Every structure is written in structure tokens, then in C-alpha cells.
Amino acid sequence: MLKRFFILCSGADTQILEHCSPGEQNKYVGIGATVFFTAIMAFIAAGYALYTVFDNVFAAIFFGLIWGLLIFNLDRYIVSTIKKTGSALDEFIQATPRIILAIIIAIVIAKPLELKIFEKEINQVLLEEKNAMTLANQNQIAEQFTPEIETLNTEITRLQNQITSKENEVNSLYNVYISEAEGTAGTKLLGKGPVYKEKREKHDAALADLQALKAENKAKIQVAETKIAELKGDYNNKVLSTQPIISNFDGLMARINALNKLPWLPSFFIFLLFLAIETAPIFAKLISPRGAYDYKLQDEEETVKNLILQNKHQRAALLNTENTLNDSVYSDIERDEELYAYKSKKARELLQLQADAFYKKQKSIL
Template sequence: MLQRFFIFCSGADTEILDTCSNGERNKYAGIGATVFFTAVMAFIASGYALYTVFDNIYTAIFFGLIWGLLIFNLDRYIVSTIKKRDNFKGELLQAAPRIVLALIIAVVISKPLEMKIFEKEINQVLLEEKNAMTLDNKEQLALQYTPKIESLNQDIANLKGEVATKETETNALYDTYISEAEGTAGTGLLGKGPVYEEKREKHDAALAELNALKETNGDKIENIEAQIAALQSDYNIAVADSQPIIDGFDGLMARINALGKLPWFPSFFIFLLFLAIETAPIIAKLLAPKGEYDYKFEEQESVVATWVTQKVEQRKLLLSTDGEINQQIYTDIKNEEELYRYKKQKAEELLRLQADSFHNVQVKGL
């Protein structure tokens, strides 16, 4: 039962193969088993690749099964259409397009499994790329907010500078009127005289202006700090909103690119392994000696080709003979006098009838 299933997978003619030896059947069962397991590997590889795309196991299994069946059908067709001939170069030329197709299939099959085999290394590469992308993203977003924040901070510094300048002026006036009262500066008289009162009034006026300036600038600073806090909040929200996109940067293309950054040597040998698996049925068919099945299959093809050629030649001969006979018959009819007179008589009768009909129409019109 299993042998018949693998023979079916090989694409061989079971009716012819049933008449062959057991060794011949085993050979084609082995070729069919290679075709079958190649399709199984294609199903596993494509299923994993599609799972990385859709992130849904049922969708991956469904489309992976379709891909596996497609590869099975292609491999079965490739093996079944390679016919053993006595010329190896001719067989190789016949199989060349199929080997190229097998090469493409091997690439498609091997890449997803390479990604699974080197999954940990790929995850490390992706982690480094995600970290770099996170830093770059923060820097790019900061370019939108930092100039505004720096400008607002400069406004705060200017407002604080105005207060500090005014405070320095007020302190200087305070020192002036105190020195006047102590007699260490100004008039040099000890006590609170008219000059002292004048300088004290200037200080008190400056102090009132300083307190008013502190209150006004304090309100402005609070307003600016609120704007800075809002911008900082917007920046944090923008970073948080874009982070899931970076965290989700692990799709099929990202993993393929990450795989390309790993050393090529192990991946190359995995590719060669799958290339050997994919081309094994073709190579086995090319290298196998011409067997009993091949002779019987060639004989059956020869019988059909001879029968078709014979039928075509018979039809050509029949057409040629029938044409010659028809040509001779119509030539004889052309020379027949009795037929000529009969057709002349009928033509005269037709002309008379036409003339009578025309005459009757004209009479009715009058």
C-alpha cells in the first residue's frame, strides 16, 4: 500500500510498472518518497514563514498546505516528464529547465527554515536594531519639541534675569541709605536726615517695583512652565505611540534582513542541503540506468506514435484520392451534352415566367 502511494508520487505509469520487476518498482517508490518528503518540508517551511506574516496558526497551516501541494505537484511533474534516452547530454538538456526550477524552489524552502534554526541569533540582531530605532525615534521626535522648549526656557531665564537685575538695583539703594544713616557714605553725618529720607524713599519705590516685577514675572514663568510641561507630555505621548511600531518590527522581511547580517557560511550549507533534497529525484532519475520500465514505456510511446502517424497518413491519402475522384466526376459532367440541353431548357422556362410576371404587373398598373 505504501509502495503504491510512493509510486503514485513518482508520477510513473502504474499499469506498466505492475508488469515490471520488484526492483524497478522499488526504484520508483524511492523517487516518489523523495518527492513526497520534499513537499512535506515545503509545507513546514512555508507554514512557518506565513506564521511570521499572519501571526495566526490556522491561516499559516491553510496556506502552507496549499504551498506544499503546489510543490508536490511541481516535483511530481518534473520527475514524470524526464524520459530516459540513450543520450545523457540530451537527458541533461531536457532536465536543465527543471533543475533551475528546483533551484528556485530550494531557495524558497530553505529561507524560512534558516530563520527558524537561527531564531535566537536573529532575535538578538532585531533587538539591537529595535534599540537603535528607539533612540533614533526619540531623537527625531525631540527635534520637533526641543527648539520650542529651549525657547521657552530662554524666556524663563530672561524673566528671572529681569528680577535679578531689579533686585541688585534695589539692594544697592538699600546699602546707600543705610550708609547714609550710619554716616559712612554720602553726607558723612550720622543720623536720619533729609538725605537719608530721600534715599530711603528711592529704595522703597524700587522695592515696590521689585515685588510687582516678581509677581508679574512669576505668573509669566508659571504660564511658560505649563507650556513646557504640555510639550514634554506631548513628546512622551508621541514616543509611547510610536514604540509599538518599533516593537512590532519582527516581520518576515525584517527577519530575512537580519538573517543576511549573520555569517553566510552556515546558511549556505543549509541552502545546499535543501537544494540536494529538491534535486534528488531529478538527479536520481538522470543517474539511474535505463531500466525495464523505461523500455516498456518507450515501446508504448512508439506504438501510439506509429498508430497516430498511420492514421494521419491514411487521412491525407483519403483526402487526396477523394479530391482526384471529384475532379474527374465534375470534368465528365462538364462535357455531358444531355445535361447541357436540360439546363438550357430550364433557363428558358425561367426567363419566360419572369417576362409573363412582369407583363401582368404592368397591366395591373394601368
Template sequence: MLKQFFIFCSGADTRILDSCSPGEQTKYAGIGATVFFTAVLAFIASSYALYTVFDNYFTAVIFGFIWGLLIFNLDRFIVSTIKKKNNFRSELLQATPRIILAVIIAIVIAKPLELKIFEKEINQVLLEQKNDMTLANQEQIATRFSPKITALNTEIASLKEEVTAKEAEVNALYNTYIAEAEGTAGTQRLGKGPVYAEKRQKHDAELLALKELKETNAGKIETAQATIASINQEYQGKVSESQPVIDGFDGLMARINALGKLPLLPSLFIMFLFLAIETSPIIAKLLSPKGAYDLKLEEEENALQTWVSQQMQQRELILKTDAGVNNKVYADIAEEQELYDYKRKRARELMQLQADAFYMKQKQILG
């Protein structure tokens, strides 16, 4: 039962193959098994590739099964259409387009399985790419908010410097009136005289102005800091909104690009393995000697070609003979006087009718 199924997979004519030796049947069963298992690998590979796209097991399995059937049909067609001849160069030329197609199929099958085999390494590459993209995204978003934050920080620093300068001025006035009272500066008279009172009054006025300045600038600084906090919150919101896009950067194309960043040699070995599997039925047919099945198939095809050629030749002879008979018949009839008189009479009547019609038309025109 299994042998018959694999023979069916090979695309061989079971009616002819049943009359061949068991060895010939085993050869085609082996070719059919290769075709079948190649289709199974195509189903597995495409299912995994489609799962990375749709993220749904049911959808991936359904479309993977359809893809596997397509590969099975193509391989079966390729193997079944290669005809064994006595000239290897002619056979190779005949199989070249099919080998090219087999190479394309092998590459298509191998790539998804490479993605699965090197999944951990690909995930590591994707993680590094996601981290780089996250940093780049944060920097890109920050360029929209950094100028505002920088301006506000500059404003805060300016307000603080203004308070510091005012404090220094008030401290200087304090030292001035203290020195006047101690007699170490100014009038250099010990005691609190009129000059001391004047300097003390000026200091107190500036101290009050400093207090008002601190309160005013503190309010401005608090407002600026609140604005900075709001901007930072908006920045974090933008980063959070764009982060899911980066986290979802693990589709089929992203994985293929990540695979391209890995060492090339392991991927080449896997591709060559599937290339050997995919082309093995074709290579087996090319290298195998011409067997009983090929001879019987060629005999049937030649018999059919001979029969078709005979039928075409017979139809050509019938047509040629019938044309000769018709020519002879019409030549004999043309010599009969009765036929001549009859056609002469009809021709005269036709010319009379034409003359009458022309006369009536001219009469109508002339009125």
C-alpha cells in the same frame, strides 16, 4: 504499502512498473520518497513563514498544507515528465527548465527555514533596529515640541534674570543709604540726615517694586512651567502612540531583511542543502542508466505514435481516393446529352425571368 505510495509520488506508471524488476521499483520508490519529503519540508517552511505573517496557527497550517501540496504536485510533474534517452546532452537540455524551476522552489522552501534556524540572531538584529527606530522616532517627534519648550525656557530664564537684576539694584540702594548713615560715603556725615532719609525712601520704594516683580514673574514662571509640563505630556503621548508600530516591526519582510544582515555563509549552506534535496530526483533520473521501465514506456509511446501515424495515413489515402472517384463520376456525367439539355432549359427560363423583372422595374421608374 509504503513502497507503493512512494512509487505513486514518483509519478511513474504503476502498470508498467509492476512488470519490472524489484530493483527498478526500488529506484522509483526512492525518487518518490525524495519528492514526498521535499513537500513535507515545504509544508513546514511555509507554515512557519505564514505564521509570522498572520500570527495564527490554524491559518498558517491550512495555507501551509496547500503550499505543500502545490510543491508536491510540481515536483511529481517535473520528475514524471523527464524521459530517458540515449543522448545525455539531449536529456540535460530537456531537464534544464525543470532544474531552473527546482532551484526556484528550493530557494522558496529554504528561506522560511533559515528564518526559523537563525531566529535568535534575527531577534537580536530586530531588537537593535527597534532601539534605533525608537530613538529616531523620539527625536523626530521632539522636533515638533522642542522649539516651544526652548522658547518657554528662554522666557523663564529672562524672567529670573529680571528679578536678579532688580535684586542687585535694591542691594546697591541698601548699601548706599547704609553708607550714608555710617558717614563712609555720600555727604560723609555720621547720622540719619535728610540725604539718608531720601536714599532710604528710594530703597524702600525699589524694594516694594522688587516684591511685586517677584510675585508677577513667579506667576509667569509657574504658567510657563505648567505649559512645558503639558507639552512634555503631549510628547510622551505621541511617543506612546507610535511605539506599538515599532514594537510590531517583526513581520516576514523585516525578518528577511534582518537575515540579510547576518553572515552569508551559513545561509548559503542551508540553501545549497535544500537545492540538493530539491534537484536530487532530477539528478538521479539524469544519472541513472536507462532501465526496463524506460524501455517499456518508450515502447508503448512508440507503438501509440506508430498507430496514430497509420491512422492519419489511412485517412489521407481515403480522402485522396474518394476525391479521385468523385472527379471521375462528375466527368462522366458532364458528357451526357440529357443533363446538358436539362440545364440549358433551366438557364433559358432563368434568363427570361431576369429580363421580365428588369422590364417591370424600368417601367415603374419611367411611370
């Protein structure tokens, strides 16, 4: 049962192969097994690749199975269409397009499995890229908010400097009128005289201005700080909303790009392995000598070809004979006097009828 299945996978004619030796049958069993297991590898590779895309096991299995069947059909077709002609050069030229197709298939099959084999290394590369993208994203978003925040901070500093400057002015006036009262400066008269009152009033006016300035600037500072807090909140919200996009940056293309950043030699050897698997049925058939199956298949094909050519030649000869007979028959009829007299009589009657009809038409007009 298994032997018949692998022979079916090889694309060989089972009716011809049944009359060949067991050794010849085993050769095609090996070719069919290679085709079958190549399709299994294609199914596994495509299933994993599609799982990274859909993140759904059932979808990955379904589409992976379709891909595996497609590769199976292609490989079976490639092997079954290589004919053993006895000329190595002709066979290689015949197989060249199929070898190119096998190389393409090997690349397609190998790449998803490389992603799985080097999954840990790829995850490390992706982690580094995600961290770099996170920092770049934060810096990019910050560029939208930083100028306005810096402007507000500058305004807060200016308002605080106004208060500080005014406080220094009030403190200076305080020291002046106290010194005047103590007699250590100004008029140097001890006591609270007219000069002291004047300086005290000036200080009190400046103190009132300071209180008003503090209230006004405090309100402005509070508004600016509230705006800064809102901007920082918007910044944090935008960072949080964009972070899932970066966190999910591990799709198929991202993994392939990460794989390309790893050393190329291990991936190259994996590709060579799958290339050897994929081209094994082709080269197995190319290097194998012509066997009984090849001779019988060639004999059957030539028999059918000769039969078709013979039928075509017979149809052409039959057509030529039929044309010759028809020409001879019509030539004899052309010289028949009885047929001539009959057609002459009928033509005369037809002309008489036309003349009578024309006469009646003209008479009715008149």
C-alpha cells in the same frame, strides 16, 4: 500500500511499472519518497514563514499545506517529464530548466527554515536594531519639541535675570540709605536727615517695582513652565504611541534582513542541503541507467505515435481518393446530353416568364 503511494508520488505509470522487476519498482519508490518528503519540508518551511506573517496557527497550517501541495505537484511533474533517451547530454539539456526550477524551489524552502534555525541570533540582531530605532525615534520626535522648549527656557532665564538684577539694585539702594543713616557714607552725618529720607524713598520705590516685577514675571514663568510641561507630555505621548510600531518590527522581511547580517556560510550550507534534497529526484533519474520501465514506456509512446501518424496518413489518402472520385463524377455529368437538354429547356422557360413579367409591368405603367 506505502510502496504504491510512493510510486504514485514519483509520477510513474503504475500499469507499466507493475510488469517490471522489483528492483525497477524500488527505484521509483525511492524517487517518490524523495518527492514526498521534499513536499513535507516545504510545508513546514512555509507554515513557519506564514506564521511570522499572520501570527495565526490555523492560517499558517492552511496556507502552508497549499504551498506543500504545490511543491509536491511541481516536483512530481519535473520527475515524471524527464525521459530516458540514452544520451546523457540530451537528458541533461532536457533537465536543465527543471534543475533551475528546483534551485528556485530550494531557495524558497530553505529561507524560512534558516529563519527558524537562527531564530535566537536573529532576535539579537532585531533587538539591537529596535534599540537603535527607539533612540533614533526619540531624537527625531525631540527635534519637533526641543526648539520651542529651549525658547521657553530662555525666556524663563531672561525673566529670572530681570528679577535678580532688580533685587541687586534694591539691595544696593538699601545699603546706601543704611550707610547714610549710620553716617558711614554719603553726607557721613549720623541720623535720619533729608538725604536719608530721599534715599529711603528711592529704595522703597525700587522695592515696590521689584514686588510688581516679581509678580508679573512669576506669572509669565508659570505660563512658560506649564507650556514646557505640556510639550514634554506631548513628546512622551508621541514616543509611547510610536513605540508599538518599533516593538512589532519583527516581520518576515525584517527577519530576512537580520538573517542577511549574520555570517553567510552557515546559511549557504543549509541552502546546499535543501538544494541537494530538491534536486535529488532529478539527478537520481539522470544518473540511473535505462531500465525496463523506460523501454516499455518508450515502446508504448512510439506505438501511440505511430498509430496517430498512420491514422493521419489514412485520412489524407481517403480525402485524396474522395476528391478524385468527385472530380471524375462531375466530369462525366458535364458531358451528359440529356442533362444539357433539360437545363436548356428550363432556362428557356425562365426567360419567357421574365419577359412576360416585364411586359406586364411596363403595360401597367402606361
